[in-house]
Amino acid sequence: MEGLPDSVWREPYVVGFLGMLITLHATRNAGALGTAALASAQAGAWSDITGTAANLVGEEICFLSAAGDKAFDLGCRNAAAFFEAVEILDRGSEENLFKERTSPVACGHAEEDRSALWARNFDAYVGNASGGEP
Numbered sequence: 001m002e003g004l005p006d007s008v009w010r011e012p013y014v015v016g017f018l019g020m021l022i023t024l025h026a027t028r029n030a031g032a033l034g035t036a037a038l039a040s041a042q043a044g045a046w047s048d049i050t051g052t053a054a055n056l057v058g059e060e061i062c063f064l065s066a067a068g069d070k071a072f073d074l075g076c077r078n079a080a081a082f083f084e085a086v087e088i089l090d091r092g093s094e095e096n097l098f099k100e101r102t103s104p105v106a107c108g109h110a111e112e113d114r115s116a117l118w119a120r121n122f123d124a125y126v127g128n129a130s131g132g133e134p
Contacts, residue, residue, distance in 0.1 A: 026041040
């Protein structure tokens with residue numbers, strides 16, 4: 001995610017959104033994780049994705065969650081909705097492949113749908129200092 005200022009990664013919405021996406025992805029691929037394993041996965045993925053220090057994100061997630069930060073909570077909810085929507089798109093693409101009805105155009109629509117979901121759930125909030133609705 002080149003070109004974004006480092007300050008973006010400290011915005012409560014972004015912390016909630018990416019933190020929840022990392023958690024959902026990790027638990028989907030590895031199953032239930034203990035607290036230490038999940039924290040390690042979050043820190044490593046956070047650093048890889050954002051290029052920022054991994055050691056502070058866990059504390060920030062805990063702080064924002066405990067404080068009931070509305071922008072953070074919205075980020076978490078939107079990440080869950082985004083994750084579910086992408087899974088539905090992926091299942092639809094897989095079903096079409098098995099039915100041999102997929103065309104390059106149909107694949108392109110799925111990718112466009114994913115891009116639109118990302119734009120609505122991430123891009124629209126990046127840099128939104130108010131932390132509320134875009």
